[in-house]
Amino acid sequence: MTDRDAQLLRALHDEHADALFSHALRLVNGDRQRAEDLVQETLLRAWRHPEALDPARGSVRAWLFTTARNLAIDAWRRRSARVGEVITDEIPEPPQVVDEADRAVEAWTVAEALARLSPPHREVLVECFYQGRSVSEAASRLGVPPGTVKSRTHYALRSLRLILAEMGVTG
Numbered sequence: 001m002t003d004r005d006a007q008l009l010r011a012l013h014d015e016h017a018d019a020l021f022s023h024a025l026r027l028v029n030g031d032r033q034r035a036e037d038l039v040q041e042t043l044l045r046a047w048r049h050p051e052a053l054d055p056a057r058g059s060v061r062a063w064l065f066t067t068a069r070n071l072a073i074d075a076w077r078r079r080s081a082r083v084g085e086v087i088t089d090e091i092p093e094p095p096q097v098v099d100e101a102d103r104a105v106e107a108w109t110v111a112e113a114l115a116r117l118s119p120p121h122r123e124v125l126v127e128c129f130y131q132g133r134s135v136s137e138a139a140s141r142l143g144v145p146p147g148t149v150k151s152r153t154h155y156a157l158r159s160l161r162l163i164l165a166e167m168g169v170t171g
């Protein structure tokens with residue numbers, strides 16, 4: 001920083017700092033620390049962009065106030081985009097207890113329901129859901145167009161839902 005830069009900053013501070021601080025204090029709802037940071041950042045921007053301080057371009061104070069306002073808005077947006085930390089003594093979700101007997105009953109129920117589907121519907125569900133294939137991969141393996149895989153999947157899931165309801169499975 002040259003002597004000229006230091007003099008410019010000192011003059012800028014002497015002439016506008018009090019008014020800028022009052023403005024910043026209103027922008028941050030009375031938080032003095034944030035207001036001080038805002039004034040500091042505004043003056044730093046002025047130092048980095050001395051061309052903006054040319055009186056021929058307009059009021060220096062207006063530029064400083066506008067810059068402070070924009071910085072306050074940016075800071076507010078950053079804060080509101082962040083998710084706050086939640087501190088608690090309780091676990092948010094209790095760990096799921098896996099009952100192997102329940103899982104076995106569910107597996108048998110689903111297998112029985114799948115067995116009641118027509119072969120084309122069962123094949124498409126096995127390819128897409130159990131084998132994890134995409135629509136195009138399932139279409140290639142089954143030798144049918146992708147549109148057919150999509151429609152069979154739709155109707156197979158609808159039929160499976162009805163079959164499970166008939167079997168007394170809810171939810």
